[in-house]
Amino acid sequence: MCTIKIKIAEIAILLAIMTSTFRGKASEQELSSDWKMASMEQVKSSGEEISQVGYRLRGWQTAIVPGTVLTNLLEQGEVPDPFYGMNNEKIKDIYETGRDHYTYWFVNDFNKKAKGEEQVWLHFRGVNYSCDVFLNGQKVNDERHYGMFLRQTYNITKLLATNGNNRLAVIVYPVDPVGNPNGGQGGDGEIARNVSHQYVAGWDWIQPVRDRNTGIWDQVTLETTQLVNLQNPHAITRVSGIRFPGKKQQPAQIQTSAELVNPTNKTVNGKLVAELDGIKVEQAVSLPANSTQLVKLPELLVENPKLWWPNGYGSQNLYKLSMKFLQNDQVADEETITVGIREIQRQWNDRTRSMEILVNGQKVFIKGGNWIISDAMLRFSPERYDAEVRYHRDMNLNLIRIWGGVLAERPEFYEACDKYGLLVIQDFWMSGDCNGRWMDPKKKHDQWIRRQYPDDHHLFIQSAADAVKLIRNHPSLAMWCGGNEIKPPVDILETLRDSVLKKLDGTRWFIEYSNSDSMSYNFLGGNGDGPYGIQPDSIFWQHRTWPFNSEVGSVGVGDAESLLRFLPEENQVIPTEKRGTESVSDPVWTYHKYIGYGNSIAAYGEASNMEDFARKAQLVNYNQYRALIEGFSAHMWDWYTGTIIWKTQNPWTALRGQMYDYFLDPNAGLFGLRTGSKSLQAVCNPATKMISIVNNGFESENDLMLVAKAYDMEGNEQLITQVFVYIGPTTSKKILSVNSALKRMGGEKDGSFLLLQLQNHQQKVVAENFYWFPNAEGNYSGLQSISKSKLEVSAKKTGKNKVVVHLKNPSGAPVAFFNRLAIVDAKSHERVLPVFANDNYNSLVPGSEKTIELECPQSDNTNWEISIEGWNFAKQYFPVQ
Known part of the structure; x- marks a missing residue:
């Protein structure tokens, strides 16, 4: 992926084009080019007529396959980009237009003929929602195909033209019913009557997808075999x-x-x-x-x-x-x-009253992220999957949960998880909201009716069995889950558990629903997951929550450059929150599902404009997610066996719960998690200032030196302790409190800094953690008056698409605080994305140096500069040598 432009439509087109990449066996070819499309309202001919090579496609438009009707209309400029501003409101919703408006023909001319005893097979990996298939004037499927997640395979050997010139015609019908997007979770809930994804009728993190993602949304391939x-x-x-x-x-x-x-x-x-x-x-x-x-x-x-x-x-x-x-x-x-040769087991922890996950006989403390989908409009590519999963690896997470309102994720997603070591919980297609767990006045039907969704239980089971076959070989796939916060209907549940999974897999744990007592016993009341908003950092350490929390999360606004990509100029404002609601004064922020930061921004000084707000939000993001993962890790096996953050990514331009934005631009939350979730780390309880060591490894660490230093706002240093520590495998251990030392450094008046290092016997730093603390009133008064940084910067290219940046803070200077590095185009100064860094939003104490490694593996332009902006360092650009 090259430099990300501010125009969202350009990115959408790029991602759609990238889906043409196909990695299959030599006997397969993907039909990913030369497609045409036309609306059923425009074309009155039959499939038998359309699929004849001599039929003229006058007025038909070029189509992208895989792709949906809406992505193609966007490509053709017939609709505005729904991810920008309020553009989604300008696109006709299928609930108002009727299904015929988004029912489309897709046609492909291809050259193929069978030789000798060869057999030729036509494969569809995903059509949403139903379709009829025609080839060379004949209908291929005896009955209409239904089901978003059910693959189709047809032997077309006898239907191929003798001269090799063939025409494939597919008419794709939307889901039925389409659901009323009335603002509820899944709208009025009727979307769940189909065996498809539910978020397309709207959710609390996304607006409705107007065509409900109708189309040939996954690969179409031809396969040639012998008998x-x-x-x-x-x-x-x-x-x-x-x-x-x-x-x-x-x-x-x-x-x-x-x-x-x-x-x-x-x-x-x-x-x-x-x-x-x-x-x-x-x-x-x-x-x-x-x-x-x-x-x-x-x-x-x-x-x-x-x-x-x-x-x-x-x-x-x-x-x-x-x-x-x-x-x-x-x-x-x-x-x-x-x-991947491995075995996954589980065992019950009587102390926490939750399940422990074991891999190859070893306990693994689960640090996970909830995944929605890579792109809400189904514009997938191996490159984007690789980048998103790599970001999860870089956060030092070890699990991704696929939320139940979306997909059985694609093999390309699982390939990335195999590569980067992310275990996966795969939900089936249920949600407590649509499928009847709770009363909901926005739903069309009561709980008893919704409890029996979908309408076709056999199709659900058939689709689930096919999904199991599609992804079961991936070592990253660790667990199956019946649904999000609800069990499937009894007949589906029993068939999945006792027949489908036993017969087709037989090796993985099946969780009946995402917050099931069999996973995490709910002795606290409530739903067994959450909370989902801003919390005091100390809460994650001091307040005990569910022992294997399937969903817990917080804020996630990006920085100003992220916001400028989808907020029109008139909406680039400070989000003024209304008391007691999640809405803000600006309608676009509300439309993109902003949730508030409470008084956490004001602790750094009232924001003067949107850029200042977004800059301060990164400080909150970093601390929120570092405190979350450290608080859970510090109580491993005692309070918790794992936690899964809600959520780590967004499939559109949302303003909540994410570690990187839709454009793959990381925010500070990613690096807060990266620091706090290291396999071996020294961590500090923000409430008590107690230092602990967390060791996620399988072996003891018997020769570590803990070094703790405090700094004031002028950069004066005090060595608190330098002590050898010992810690066993997969455990945490309290060491000492530094509360009094921080107070001595003026912490009660101005706040203070704390540097923690773990050094090995060669005096090499193996882990580092840097904290900033408020004054006694909870305000960061010292940061608001800290002197300018004297940071020294140099950068050089060290390989293809790789840059090393050397940072130095001279002795006698103040702390060079919270520096954000980016690779930018040397001419436009736009960020090059995605970029992967071994550190970012970093701070340097006086007399220290850091080496930051940056990589842009998907960039084809290497005319770069380095952009650096810190809390006390105005943005500057530096050449790459």
Whole structure:
């Protein structure tokens, strides 16, 4: 991804184009170009007529597939960008227009013919919501296809044109009912009568998607095989006992299977072969005519395997597993999947009354983020998935939960999680709001009726089974969940739990709903999750909440450059909050779901304009999320077994709960989490000023030096302590209080700074944490009068798309406080995004130096400068040598 422009439409187009990237096997080709589209209201011809090559597509528009009707209309300039300002209100909603308005034909001309005994298969990985498919004048599907999450596969060998010139025509119908977007969670709730995503009728973090994401939203591919099609290969890895990263391992077992499809009218004999790392197993097979058969192979035994570990605990080793069906020693079909050798278990913690997650026999303290979807309008790409998941890795999180109102996430998302070590909880498509957990006057039907949504239970179960097959091989997939804050209806629940998951997976924990007592016993009352707004930092340390909190979060406004990308000039204002509500004085801020910062901004001095407000908001973001993750981690195994932040990202230009914005620009919350969530870290309770050490690793740390220093606003230093500490594996340990030392440095009058370092026996700093504290009245009075920074900066390029920035704060200077670094285009000074940094929003004490590494792997422009702006350092630009 190149430099992010302020015009949102340009970004939307870029992301849509990027979806054409396809990574499949050699026998597959993606139909991702040369599509045309037209409204059903415009075209009166039949599918048999339209799908003939000779039919003229006069007046049809170029289409992007994968893509929705709305993304295509946006590309063609027929609607304004719904993510900018109040533009979404200018787009007709399907509830008002009727479904025909967003019912569209999609047509693709492609060249393909079968040779000899070849079989050609047409695959749709996702159509929303129902469709009929035509090829060369003939209808392909006997009955209309329904279901957003149910893949389609058709053998089209006999329908292909003998000259190879073919036309595919697909008419796509929206969900039915479309739901009334009346401001409720999921609007009036009727959207949940479909087996589709629910947020498109609106939620408390997004406005309605006007076409409900109607379209061919995922890949369309052609696959060529011989007489047999190998489908849905499956690998289960077994890792017994307690393992340690980087050590010699006892053997691991891998169980493999695949479905073999014989579409012909004769029996086919051959063998199924699986190979991993030079180890082969095989099974002779006889396939009757017109049959599908599940074939299980003998067990693969892998000596001294390289194991897959979650982020922060070890490497994410991956293997390629090849599966082939051989007929007369010739390959009829082949699939290659990626395998991570690991085993995930669970055990109940009687002290916390919540579940503990184990990987390869080791307890893992869960530090997670709730994920909605990469893009609300379904403009996905491997590059964007990689960037978003990498940000979660960089926050030192180890889990992502897929919220139940959206998708079974795409394989490309899971590939990124495999790569970066993020465990995943995959919710199925239920929510307490739409599916009847609570009374809600905005809902059309009462709880008893909503409790039976969706209308077609069989389709839900069929779609769930197909989703399991799609993503079950990924080592990152750790848990299934029946729904968000509610169990599925009894028949769906029992079938999922007792049949589908046992038969098709059998290795992962199934949580009946996201805040289930089986995950985290609710002995506190309420819903078992939250809160969701600004909290005093001390709350996360002092107040005990649910023992495995599936949703807890806070604010997340970006800085001024982030806000300028979607706020019109007249709406670039200070958000003045109204007492007792979440609304603000400006309608665009309200429309983009802003939640307030309370009096936390005023503690740094009243904001003078939007830029000043956003700058001060970053200080709050950093402290909120650092305090959250440190407070939970400091009570690991005693109060908690894990926590999942609501939420870490937004699929549109929202003004709440995010660590980076829709444009992949990080805010300070990301780096607060990164610092507070390090595998080994010294942390400070903001209420008591008690220092603790948190060790998330599997081994003891027996030779650490804790160094604690206090600083006043002039930069004067006081060494508080320098002491060797020892700490066992996966635990936290209190060391000492620094409260009195901070008071001696003028903390009660002006506030003070605290630097914590952990050094190894070579005196190398292995972890650092820097705090700023208010005065006795809770105000940061000293920061408001601190002297200007004397920061010295140099930058040089060290490799392709990489820059190292050296920062130095000379002795005798004040603290160089809260410096934000960015890579910018040398001409326009616009930020280059996404950018990944080993540190940011950093502070330097007098006489210290830091080296910051920045990387922009998706940028094709390297004419860069470095932008730096700090609390006491005016923005400057520095050349990259």
